[in-house]
Amino acid sequence: GADMVVGSLIKNPGGGLAPIGGYIAGTEKCIENASYRLTSPGLGREVGATLGIMQSFYQGLFLAPTVVGGALKGAIFAANVYEKLGFKVVPNGQESRHDIIQAVEFGFPEGVIAFCEGIQAAAPVDSYVTPEPWAMPGYDSDVIMAAGAFIQGSSIELSADGPIKPPYAVYFQGGLTWQHAKLGILKSLQRLIEKDLVKLP
Template sequence: MSKKTYDLLKNKFNISSEVLELIEKSETEVSSGFRELDDIMAFNQYKVLEAFQKNNIRDMHFSWNTGYGYDDPGRDAVERVFADVFNTESTLVRPIIVNGTHALTLTLTGILRPGDQLIYCTGAPYDTLEEVIGIRGEGKGSLKEYGITYKQVELTEDGKIDFPALKEAIGPETKMVCLQRATGYGWRKAISIEEIEEWVKFVKAIDKNIVCMADNCYGEFLHTKEPTDAGVDIMAGSLIKNPGGGLALTGGYISGRRELVEKVSYKMTSPGIGGECGLTFGQTRSMLQGLFIAPKTVNGALKGAILCARVFENLGYDVCPKHDDIRSDIIQAVKLGSPEGVIAFCQGIQAAAPVDSHVVPEPWDMPGYDDPVIMAAGAFVQGSSIELSADAPIRPPYIVYFQGGLTYEHSKFGVIKALQELYDRNIL
């Protein structure tokens, strides 16, 4: 860090020398590993560029139709590009998919039928999916209410897929086995591409007709392969996470085998119409431009997560993953041990934002969650978690989840401000 930058942070942002010295020390300790991340980023950048050129993306694709949206060249071009990037037969990419939970719900409800069984092999799903499946909540149209049964296979103690338990759980009624790649609000490392490949082979050896579905939220562009490269039949994710690059204003995607994506499209609109209708509302430019810069954006967020891990390791806190672990999502979990620590961390992240930095987030009863949740995200796109953000359910052992940053420098600054907030409140 140059003296000019050091002085700016001290004088304009009131960052203490103690915090800056810890950041400098931690960054020096992790920066040697950044070269490998840059190599992955370069591969993914060129992969995305090739998909753009293959599909002859041009200015006309940034226009949009009205009404039903028949024969929308921009929408169709976006979906072809995403399909090529993800190496799949078909992809839905729509602004009417409101978030990752919606994309996953469409996938589940589009493919599963009464009498089918769904198995989650990575333990409990993300909180917002519990009501979709029917684990909690009544009268909301869950899978359970439509006669779709559910089994849950916990991960092993070291956070791996429990293959013997999964084999025992699979039966003749099993239609789909789901995997959540990212940690969610858990305390484990994300599932690696190598583990996903092993999982697909394992399930298909038992019954080749079982659909292997991956929740790919927070995992895009972490490696040179995606779950669909590893054999997954279908996957889903959000455009205001990794693949939108911080520019997509809204939306989600579902990508995979053509016949499965087609079934999902009928749930998205209606049987017989599917993906042939639906406006993009002028979002194709931001979707494509966001996808184009996404590898670089993800690279910066990943470096920020690694720095965060090392800083809190140096302070003696438990973190997951460790700074030198192989990662498969952009999330960094830090076990702070108290609600005061979690709240201070999140308020520090909010204070580091370019938008709404004056806002002070507090825990609240957020729809879809069983505990009060605090969310810090002073973002250009509301709720965007590829932008600098942090969130946590207020429950023991009081873990905060840090992610994002449109640039590495901003992600780093988020760590600086969160750390300063903890120091100022005598929590450290």
């Protein structure tokens, strides 16, 4: 029912390949007005920056269903693993899904930190980095973020973050492939076990 929706191509629709860009969908009038605002009245959608990267855009759009499907499978895997360990997960392992984000509520700050350390260790870029909570502008508590992505800010790639405050929940998403999402979750679990924060049944 929206007149216009906008989004980023470095998120799900870009399939992990679009390095920049966005999309707009909606009524003809809204799209026309947005295109005039972006460029100039009369020119609208007839011009615009492509920066010589149209191949990445088209390949990303082509791969997006497979990439998003893998990320969803990874989120379901994460929900089931952590639910079986006794943690609250949102959505749970059986719920209908409409996003790639999986929340895991630890109830203690060390869980959030260890989880993010494991996700970072599974990253294709900067896996040697250890993320730490810090006072990020715009937040009312310290926040920890793990993301070693090919495209900075591309949340379809493997990442996790969470505020260091009750209920101490971490938000996991992405993985350009199901296998990478699974690796990230297993690395997060490994880090929690190493720090003696969870015990396997």
